[in-house]
Amino acid sequence: MIRVLFICHGNICRSAMCEFIMKDMAARAGLADKVIIDSAATSREEIGNDMYPPARRKLQQEGIPFAPRRARQVTREDYENYDLILCMEAYNLRNIKRIIPEDTEGKIKLLLDYTDHPRDIADPWYTGNFDETYDDLTEGCEALLKVIAEM
Secondary structure, eight states: OEEEEEEESSSSSHHHHHHHHHHHHHHHTTOGGGEEEEEEESSSTTTTOOOOHHHHHHHHHTTOOOOOOOOOBOOHHHHHHOSEEEESSHHHHHHHTTTSOOOTTOOEEEGGGGSSSOOOOOOHHHHOOHHHHHHHHHHHHHHHHHHHHHO
């Protein structure tokens, strides 16, 4: 079983969308029983809030099933409980170090590091571009799914 935790700033847009995109892809690939997927935030700003409405609308538009959820902040315990902790942008990598100061096992990376074009995934809270965010998340999840299938 591979345990994956997706991370962004507030856990209401990118990481939450990514959680459901990856769950859907894993199920379609017949790998749902091989992976546990969750998401969290580096900040406390949105703790307890559900996914941002434009993020939910984008998932609906793409036919990705999702459920109500509550944003949470990543914890030190998450480092022990997950095999991969995948951030959406370099800013998240910097912030997570306040919570998990050392990555002795090399678990913390950017999601798009698994693609041919590593880069940050822009925060649609600020850009308003949920289409671009969805495309980036999908690209990252597809690349990650190939890695998981080989594990």
